[in-house]
Amino acid sequence: MSRVVVFGYSGYAGGAITRELAERGHDVLGVSRGADGEAAAVAVRAGSIFDAQLVEEVAAGADHLVVALHAQGEPPLATALPHLSASAVAHGATLSFVGGAGSLRVGENGPRVFDTPDFPEAYLPEAQAHGAILDSLREAPAELDWFYVSPAAEFGSWNPGERTGEFRIGGDVLLTAPDGSSTISGADYAIAYVDEIERGEHRRERFGVAY
Template identity: 55%
Template sequence: MTQLVIFGGTGYAGGNIAREALRRQHTVTSYSRHAPTNPVDGVDYRIGSVTDPDTVRQAAADADQLVIALRAIDIDGGLASHVRGLEQAAIQHHARLSFVGGAGSSLVAPDGPRLVDTPDFHDDWKPEALAHAQVLDALQQAPTELDWFYVSPAALFGAVAPGETTGSYRIGGDQLVTKDDGSSEISGTDFALAYVDEIERQAHLRQRFTVGH
């Protein structure tokens, strides 16, 4: 049984990860700025922010797996500015650090470009996509003793498009996972399946990987 501590466990991605982890008999603690509207039975909910060093240290001390499932631009100073503090706490307490990332930093072809740099990428989505890309950049420069992973979902992912639970997924390395028709999507439940599989299998050490149907 693994102890997961999730920053953002009341959100879409974090909530799905929490439910999948509980289904597999892991323990889950969630930190968020507000109490959940629809709490999940079995989750230990706490109020706290990733911007507070004391909260981060306590979370890491309680965790085998420290999961960050937050919107990158909703955090004071941007999420990337808090990566170093998270890394230090994770190293100190021997926790594996992981992030729910964005699709924007995924490559659309083996040699690029990134999805966020393509002409059709919507301008309104760029601030969040670039903020998540900065988190990935920071992780790729992390101290070698940090155990981390970062998961980029398919292009269509989120509460507005919950998708279908299929019980399966595909992994694409750094490249966006697409279907034969060019579409790219993943449900929250199947994204969580992939995420908790990685927690259990540890197949992507100090790596980003992409997920899609």
């Protein structure tokens, strides 16, 4: 059993990951600006990921720090990365992110999804902000243990899907079905995420999850 801190535990992806962790018997602390003890059967704490002192406090004794938050905002999520990384290293915790699909490539040596002309302009700032976090993680010192999980292109509360327990794991290329679709349910994404927490098969790597 691991001690896992989930920033953004009350959101769509964070909530699914939190439930999966709790069901598997992990010790989970959910952190959110509007912490709600009824949102999940876990310990909760109100606070912000941008509060370096709070991050240091919750990282003490943690095995994993999970970040399931929007990347684009005021301030941008990337501004929390230095103290998140420092706390993770200091306490021997793995730092991981619920990422986006936009930074995946459309094919081997192809452009990133958010660099293609058909990528929706409304989603571009968020996708690029998440891509910048991934770039920063890849440049982080070797002592930082991290992983980053990109979902399928059609992933979100508007397309929750069902729990099947069956999915594919990819690398830096967007996974698509024979019909060209790229989907994953929240529950199955969470299974893949928690599997990684338990198995540690993608240390200092990004991987993708889709049907």
